[in-house]
Structures are given as C-alpha cells and as structure tokens.
Amino acid sequence: MTNISEILGTNGIKLRCSYTKDSNDRVSGVTFLTVNDSDIFVKIAEATIFSIQPELLPYGVYLFGSANITKFSDSPSEFVLTFNNLICKHERNYICRLAVQDTLPTYSAPMQLFVQIPPSKPENVVMIRTPVDVSTTTAKANDRTSISSDNEKVTSGIMDGDNITVKCSGNVGKPAGIFTFKVQRKDNIQPTTYDATTTEIERIPGNCSYYRTSYLPFQVTAEDNQAVIRCVVLSPLAGQDMFIDSEQLEVKYNVRMPTVTKHPAKQEYIVGVDTSITLTCTTDGNPKPIYRWFEGNQSDIISTDDNFTLTDINTTKRCLYICYVTNTFNGHTYTKAAQMEFNIINEENEAKSTTSRITCSNETPNDKELKNGNTAVIVVGTVCGSIILVLTVILFAVIHNKKKTSICPCCHDRSEVYVNTTHQQNASLYEGVDNALDVHDYGQLSSREHEYTNTNFTSS
Template identity: 35%
Template sequence: MKGLNNQPFGLLVIFVILNGTVARQVQINGNITEKIGTNGTMLTCNLTLDHGDHLISVWMLATNMTLRDFENVAYFDPDFGSKLKPYGTVLFGNASLSSVNKSSKSVSLSFDDLNCKHSRLYKYKLLVKTVDYPNIITESEAIGISIQVPPSKPDSVSLFHTPADVSVSSTSNIDYSSASPSTVVTSTENETVSASETGKQNTASVSNNFKIPTPGPNTTSSLLQEDISTSFRTTTYYIPKSTTAQGIVEGDNITVVCTGDVGNPKGIHFFQKYRNGKIVHMHEKVYATLKSEVYKNCSFYQTSILTFKITAADNNVVIRCAVNSSMAEPDMYVETEPIEVFYPVRMPTIISYQNKTDYVLGEDTSIHLACKSDGNPKPSYFWYTENPKQQVSSFENFTLTNLNVTNSGTYTCKVNNTFHGDTYQKATFVNIKIINTEEKLSIGMMDAKNTLHVHGVCIL
C-alpha cells in the first residue's frame, strides 16, 4: 500500500533537532491490516516532549480522497478534552478517545466495525509551545489501514458456445448461479472491452453482453460525505452467445464465463473439468479477466473467461469455477450441469471371443462376435453377411450357432448414429472360415510338410 505522492507507508519519526540533540518525537503505530468487521481497531500516538515544551493539543488526521489531502478527524486537548470532529464522526461514528493532560505520553482512538471507509491514511499532529516559540507543530508519518474481505462463492458460471457449423445456431445460453449473489450491480455508463487470445484459443462472434462494476471517478463531495458515497462506472463485456438448439457438438467452441466477488486481497477465479467427481486435466487457460473494485465492501468483483474447443472426451464433464484466495472456503465454487457432447460414431472393432478365424465342425459349436464402437447418441449396430447379402442381427453382439461350412464368409458390422438431422456411419468386417475335421487334418499335414521343408528335410 502506498500513501500520497506515491510514498510507501512506514513508521517515520519526525525529529526536531535542537543544539544537535534529538528532541520531541511523534510516533504512530504501524500499518494495520484487519478483516472487515473487526472490533477494537486502535490508532495510537506516542509522544516525547522536549525540555521546556508545553503541550497544547494533539490532532488526528485522515485522508479525504476527494480533496486529496488530510483532514482533521479528532483532537485531544488538556483543557477542553478529547472530541471527534465532524469528519471523524462520518468515519467512525462512536469512537473511543483517550483523555490527555499536560504530561501525557500517548493518545489513542479506537473504533469498532472496521469497514471500507476506514481504508485510508492516518497521522497525528502535535502542537506545543515554548518560552521562545508560541506554536511548534510536529507530525508523525502517515500509516494506512488495509481491509481484508473474504471472497464469496461465484455468483454464476455461464456456458456459451459457437457451433463449428455456423449454419446451425440459436440465441440461448445456460446459466448456473449460486444461491445468493454477492453483489448487486447497477449501470450508469457503458464501456466496450475486447479480449483476444493467441495460439490455440478461439474467440467467437459477438452477440451477448453482461455488466460488471468498475470504480468510477464520479463521486459526490462534501465535508461529511466526500468519497464515502458509492459510485460505479459499469463495464460492458461482449461475450459470444450462439448455441445449437439440438446441443453441443464435437468441434464447437465453448466459452465459460464466471462472475463473483473474489475478496480483498484480490483472489482469482480458476476453472476445472470434472467427470464422475474426478478432475480431468485440461490445458486451456483463462484468457481474459476483468476486475473492478466494489467500494461498498472494499472487495473486488471479477469476471473470468475460459475458452476451448470441445472434444468427445468432454462428454459428461462439468466445468467448475472456484475462487483461489488465502481466505476462501473449500466450497466456494459453482459448476455447470454435465455437458452432453454429440459426436459421430467411431470406426468399430470386431472381437472374436474365441480369438480365431478358423472354426472346426464338431469342435466349435458356436461363434461369438462383438462389435465395439463409440459415439453420442449411442451407436446402432447392424450385422450383415455377404453371401447371401442380408442383415442377420441388429445387436452389438452376434452369435452363430448350428455351425455349417456354408456359414463361412465375410461378416460386416455397420454402426451409425444421428444428430442435427445427419446420420454418421462406419463399418468393418471379419472373415470367418468353418471347416470339417478332414479338412483340418489335411491342413495340419500340409503345415507339417511345409515346416519340415523349411528345415531341409524332404518327405516322399
């Protein structure tokens, strides 16, 4: 934190040097960092008077953000007592002030319910007189009060997507909100902000907008109100909003928008993919983050955006937006419902449970084949024979029973699925050979003969 003129806060003692020796000193306690709502915050000034000093009064000052200068908050007078000034009443309401006398070594002001308006610079001013000088003013260095505000669960996480096939589109989007929004935002001025991303990120077309507050320069000013009144300048961020009515398809571009109070010090939103309660690794990063201070609670309201190209592996994942902050609770996240991703059938694979293609009558009583594919919607399966060419099954698994050599041939598995009015199809096949026992023996003898011939043995 820095003070006026961009000078850092610190504890600095102002010395008056008389005859080469250190004389009077005015010291204020160091910078204060406390959680919002804290009670008993105390600003203490320690005094060291020089020989011959007569204490007239001690003044406490605080910065007025509108005037960009210090203004009197309270005074401590040995003759008239301690009292808040009007500006001090605005800042602290009912504060406790210590009494002071001619020989006091310190004065203090304490107050309850630490809040945003207390986040500013403070200093003390000592007024004394001597025989030779009727008014000598010595000031302490300024110190600051910083407010810590815990973040809130994100207000919402919204899912937008732009179809890879731009001819299929609508104007709907999906919003997922937490139970109670952390901030109510009003609009007074619009500002268009654009975000871009290089590399693999994809920026989609502009068609939707929503607003987040940013601190504005327009504040009302008076002795009692100055910068304590709240004012916002609203930023409008344009977000892609084009989704397919039938659903999300592999290859579409997804934009996830998360908004909420990230606290103070500023936390950040981060995104995670989950499937079945387990984290799914993703390489995508937040490519645009907008932050704005919300004066009424010293916190930061943030909008974060994640964009990525959807794949089949994203089917049934949820996107979680959470807050990363030292003050965040474990459950500070909002997530989407599971995302259904439509994608065409994949090339099928045929599995023979006997793990062979030649079958022997009398030894093999049946042949079990399974066709495996993937797709969403779930693939439909069809088995065909080549001779005669006909469909023999409409199930994933196919079993041949009552084997006969005439069952030999090519068996084809075709799979398909349909979405968005289009049908996608893939096919593969396997050759099945069914032989009798005599043919098996003949094949066995031929194989043995070939083996011996290879080893240089001639059989007549």
C-alpha cells in the same frame, strides 16, 4: 503508525500513535487526523493536557460513530483509538500529530488502513456462441450485464470443432480475486485448467469489493462431450467450494471407427470343444450409434446389438462377420465398419482329408479319375491325328509327281541317272523316316520313290 489490513466487519480495530521523547520534552497533546473526501487531512480525535477526557471530533463521529480513546495521562508514550465494525469508508490514510511545548508540532508518517472483503461464489458460468474480446478495464456497475444476451447462450447443437466462449461472472472481493476455468472430462480424473484470456473488472457501488467478468475462448472436441466447465475464484480470502459448474456439455460428433473383438480370443474354434463365440463391436459417437451385423456378403441383418453370440459351431467353415455402425445429426449420416474373420474346424473331417491337405490338392477322387480319363483321350487323339496328317501329305506328294512325269518328255533319261542314287541311299532314307520324320522331306521322298518305280518299268 503501522499499516493495518483487516476483513470487513472486524471489531476492535486500533489506531496507535506511539512516540518517544527526550527528558526535556514536554508533550502537551496528541491528535489523530485522516484524509476526507477532498483529500485534505482533518482532525478526528484529540487528547491534551488541558482536557479531562479525549474527544472524538465531528469527522471522527462521521467515520466511526463512536470510539474508545485512551486518556493522555494513562499512557505517556502511546495514544490509541479503538473502534468496531470495520467498513469500507474506514479505508483511508491516517496520521498523528504530537504537540510539544516550545517547539513546532511533529507529524508521523501516514498509516494505511486496508479493508479486505472475501469473494462470493461465482454467480454463473455460461457458454455463448459469439467470441467476446474484452480488455481488462474498470467499468460502470450498470454496464456489467450488457456483455451478452440470452440469445447468445449455447443451449444445444454444439458440434465437434465448434468454437464457443465460456463466461463467468461474480463478486471477487477485495483485493480483487481472479477466475480460472477447469474442464472436467468424463474419462479424466484430473481436470484441465485454463486461465481466462480476457476480463473486465468494476468496483461495486456502495461497496469496496470488485465484480469481475472473465472469458475463455474454447474449441470443443468430441472428448468434451458430457464434460463440465467449472469456474473457480482464486483469492487469499476465498473459503471452501468457491466455484460454480456449468451445465454438462453435449457435443455432437460422428461415429468413430469400431473395433471388433471375440471371446474366446483365438483364431480357430473346434467343433465339439467350443460351444459359442461372442463378437463385440465397440465404437463411440453422439447421438448413440446404431449397430448392424452381417455375415460375409449376405444382405440380411443378423443382429442390431453391439454384440451377438454364435452358437452354430458344428461344421468346418471360414467365418466372416462385419459390424456397421451409424449415427445421424444435422441431416448428415455417418457410417463406419469393421470385420472379424476366424475358422471353425471339425477335427474328424480334417483327419480324413489330411492326405489331400499334405499334397496341397483340393481334388476329390472322382475329380482325379475324370482328369486321368481326359488325359488318355487327349493323348490317343493327338497320335491318331498325327498319323492321318502324315498319310495325307504322302498321298498328296504321290499324286503331284504322277502329273509331273506324264507331261515331261525328258524324264526317262533323268530317271535312269537318278535310280542308282535312289538305290544307294535307300537304307538311310527310310531309316531317317523311322527315327524323326520331317514334314519338309515328304514331297522329296515321294518323288524319289515314284521316279524309281518308273525307271524300272522303262528298262524292262
């Protein structure tokens, strides 16, 4: 006998008992046996040379209700039992026994009849806050709904970085299929596949199919906002569209750093050539960010849209615009900012100021006249001050020498001795004064002139 594997509800299932015999063997009958609920082989059908029609025995009636059994004489080397509507209780071991005259009965090897059941579409896929740690086990049917309660389901308030657990349940058929999870994010064409980390499985009472519940711990990120988590049944018997999608995820996350772009995209704009400049501020966040535009250090908001157009292009200036983006959730406010700088140039004015720009000077003609006038005043003042200082020092030295001469009774002789020296050095002394007057010689010079004058007056 050969093993059979058929889908639930199939008709025309055939149990075949084929045999060969020697020329001297005289087969007197064939019997089908199966295992009952007590794991004991019992007869279900029989055909012998002594009966006109094959007979379906009581346990066979229990299993099949009715069956078609070939006559023993119709096929001298094969005995076939045919029944319809394959159901779960048909799944068991079968053997056939061959009765030969003048010898002991011969038994075949056991044949296994397998009943296959296609899976159903998953019943639900939900997200729960409490991570679940469930081992792969076989549980009672009435325990399968006790894993999570409605209070654990995530309905709102998921934030970037939160940990959730995705739960998928349903009839996975027989042989038992498995669940796999696919996360379809809004910006990705291909979904990301995840295998369940824990699962529990149970046999459905009154049905040879299996019910599975699988769990996937999942850390949510900002990229998962508006994503859909799909639970898919994997089974060789699965048909088309054997999946179920979760509700769309709503993930709260703080506003991202914006970028500011301009159109036309260039650094300098020409008066009379460019008529408008459009600035666009791009960012992301949930809740949707609020936009505020400012010009330079001004406190007035010039726009609350994500873009605005500048049409005041009529004078040379350096422009600075700042875009602030803000969003608020769970009592916290998040703000980011980016700026854009560019130049507006009036070519006519630029041509007039070419010379100034070449000399790297920002002075106007009036500034230069004022600077030259100030320089002349400074020079004249410095010269006059120097002259006054020299005259003051000389005058002080003369007065000081007169006082010294009047109180010194021996000065006459010393003056006569010094007068020649003074005369001899007279030319070089004044020549030195003309070239580089040293303030430290003023006292000595005045003293010598005074001594010369007094000596001449005494000699006369």
